[in-house]
Amino acid sequence: MQSVLNFLSLLRHTLIVGAPCSGKDFLASHAIKTLKQQQPSLTVYVIDFKGDPKESHYYACADFLRTQNSTTIAAEEDVYQLVSWIQHCFAEFESIEGKKLLVLSESTLIFHFFALNKSNRIWLANKIINYLCLGDANGIYIWLIGTTMTIENIGISSRFKAMLNLILIMHGQSLPFYNHILGTNCFPKNCKLSIEAIGAIAQQSPLKRAVYHDGEWLPMPILNS
Structure with a gap:
């Protein structure tokens, strides 16, 4: 449990992965509140194009929350309007002075739309790679929140992906969803537990969720809203 709670007090480039309704954005919002308490000068900028009213309050603690209220991109x-809007958000984020954190919710879907066009794909990959490589020196951090760990489709190779602190949330009702994730090379061999073992860890949690972080699978603790 301490590993998960440690994440809430650390400012690092991070990838938060989980099935829909697994609690990714809730965990991120709690972490943001913790960071803002410890570092009041930190500016948090959230891009959430889904704009789900049921989840909008999660990011009330952010300094900037940009939403599109988009339900269907067909x-x-x-797609052109979405890409243009996200590019505008990145420009606004970069204009902010001081230490700052960019939170990209629904990153899996955003990556999909950017990957449809080569120039858009290269633009987004270069932005994220620059943040990963130069962000610490410039006080720029990024959190990617999505349903998959596959970010290679926009041109971010495994050597850059390794710079992201991985948080993986699993809940009992969606354990089959994670078969493909456990088959990747993102985990050390000793951390590739069976679905049954992860399910048993989730059952120890009051939220019925297991969390992977810093080489450990742990029951998800209750986090204050």
């Missing part, structure tokens, strides 16, 4: 024009 036409080519929709």
